[in-house]
Amino acid sequence: MPPPVFRFAPSPNGYLHLGHALSALLNAEAVRAAGGRMLLRIEDIDVTRCRPEYEAAIYEELAWLGIQWERPVRRQSEHFADYSAALQRLEAMGLVYPSFESRAEIAALVAAREPWPRDPDGAPLYPGSAKSMGPDERAQRMASGAPYALRLDMEKALARVTGNLAWSESGDCATGEIAADPAAWGDVVLARKDTPASYHLAVVVDDALQGITDVVRGLDLFHATSVHRLLQALFGLPAPRYRHHRLILDADGRKLSKSTAATALRELRAQGLTPSDIRRRVGLD
CATH class of the missing domain: 3.90.800.10 (Glutamyl-tRNA Synthetase; Domain 3)
Structure with missing residues (x-):
């Protein structure tokens, strides 16, 4: 029986924040627990807002968190x-x-x-x-x-x-x-x-073409x-199996968002936080 296939699918229209970290880490944990495959999809269909520097930062920050994924990466703008x-x-x-x-x-x-x-x-x-x-x-x-x-x-x-x-x-x-x-x-x-x-x-x-069997994403979806x-x-x-996980909220009870200038992982990393610190901040001790 083929292994289950998971995916993390961020949009490069800003830098990743703690909410993205939680989703990526939960996907990675699910992959390890199930002996599955981890795919990364770059959802850059909005070519006016997506930028190469944000995409490069996604690869860098996921690797820093210790997350591995298969290549090649699917980029929506190419499909x-x-x-x-x-x-x-x-x-x-x-x-x-x-x-x-x-x-x-x-x-x-x-x-x-x-x-x-x-x-x-x-x-x-x-x-x-x-x-x-x-x-x-x-x-x-x-x-x-x-x-x-x-x-x-x-x-x-x-x-x-x-x-x-x-x-x-x-x-x-x-x-x-x-x-x-x-x-x-x-x-x-x-x-x-x-x-x-x-x-x-x-x-x-995308989920169908990539053979995604399990979707792990935020409750907002x-x-x-x-x-x-x-x-x-x-x-x-x-239909894939779905797991909609809790959201990381700001001090006002709103979900973290790039549009509201949520603190980016790169800023937390520059402040000296480690991947273990990030895991604790998102409630994954």
């Missing part, structure tokens, strides 16, 4: 064709449509209709009328160069799936078979005019697994 092919499959099923409202326009539509349903991350479900737009008007708007987002028609997608959607969970907030609820996300974005794939689409494609299970079902892909 746009894979995401395009997956999107075309969904389009051929009639499950994708373009919407043209900006985020500000969507916010205004929602404000006029409050209370309005929101997804598990707190964003409003898509309120626009693009789904009913005729094919000629869609093509004309796209050909004109107007910005657009390609959305999954959730109602049609769910109609194509037989049986109940669920996933196997062994994480910090739940265990066992978890019922998926992709409808809670509404018509999620799968790609944009200038971005070949959303996180949802790219992670499903627990509910997103519902969308991933739906896409896996639509593509006829196997």
